[in-house]
Amino acid sequence: ETGVTQTPRHLVMGMTNKKSLKCEQHLGHNAMYWYKQSAKKPLELMFVYNFKEQTENNSVPSRFSPECPNSSHLFLHLHTLQPEDSALYLCASSTYRDNTEAFFGQGTRLTVV
Amino acid sequence: GQNIDQPTEMTATEGAIVQINCTYQTSGFNGLFWYQQHAGEAPTFLSYNVLDGLEEKGRFSSFLSRSKGYSYLLLKELQMKDSASYLCAVRDKGTALIFGKGTTLSVSS
Numbered sequence: 469e470t471g472v473t474q475t476p477r478h479l480v481m482g483m484t485n486k487k488s489l490k491c492e493q494h495l496g497h498n499a500m501y502w503y504k505q506s507a508k509k510p511l512e513l514m515f516v517y518n519f520k521e522q523t524e525n526n527s528v529p530s531r532f533s534p535e536c537p538n539s540s541h542l543f544l545h546l547h548t549l550q551p552e553d554s555a556l557y558l559c560a561s562s563t564y565r566d567n568t569e570a571f572f573g574q575g576t577r578l579t580v581v
Numbered sequence: 582g583q584n585i586d587q588p589t590e591m592t593a594t595e596g597a598i599v600q601i602n603c604t605y606q607t608s609g610f611n612g613l614f615w616y617q618q619h620a621g622e623a624p625t626f627l628s629y630n631v632l633d634g635l636e637e638k639g640r641f642s643s644f645l646s647r648s649k650g651y652s653y654l655l656l657k658e659l660q661m662k663d664s665a666s667y668l669c670a671v672r673d674k675g676t677a678l679i680f681g682k683g684t685t686l687s688v689s690s
Contacts, residue, residue, distance in 0.1 A: 503680075511680035524675065558623065570678055575623060
């Protein structure tokens with residue numbers, strides 16, 4: 469238990485479907501992140517939210533749409549994905565201080581068919 | 582640009598000591614982090630360095646040289662449960678961490 473909870477843990481979706489990933493943290497953090505983890509590649513930072521405001525979008529395709537309604541919840545809305553988008557999607561959170569680590573959720577294993 | 586390099590794979594035996602190296606080139610530097618990730622699980626925090634030198638935490642130690650853009654994670658008295666991926670990450674600016682590809686460590690008996 470890391471204090472960061474992601475649902476669902478596994479998701480299979482077709483290329484024409486729309487689905488959402490959910491992340492919730494109970495650590496009192498004010499920064500939240502989405503990362504993508506594919507085989508043989510480093511964890512790729514997708515989006516950063518600080519105090520509910522998006523501060524980074526690392527050239528992520530528009531078929532991925534984040535939403536941060538409050539400092540405890542983060543969503544990733546998915547639509548018209550491609551098979552190469554299949555990966556482990558990890559949510560993380562941290563305080564807004566340099567010397568603190570980020571805490572990760574267990575991730576959602578996404579398969580696009 | 583940003584680049585974080587670490588070896589892809591390493592092997593070691595129980596009871597041994599292993600050193601996992603990490604070199605980085607980033608636009609800024611606000612700390613270097615090491616994480617452990619077992620297969621199918623979330624990355625978990627191991628250590629943090631922001632000043633040059635060695636930080637020790639039980640069987641794990643981490644070293645940083647900012648002038649060389651270099652860090653290592655030292656694991657002593659290896660156990661089978663230490664078989665995992667070890668991720669080196671840099672906080673260059675803002676709050677987000679930038680990760681290397683990770684080093685998969687296999688510990689055998």
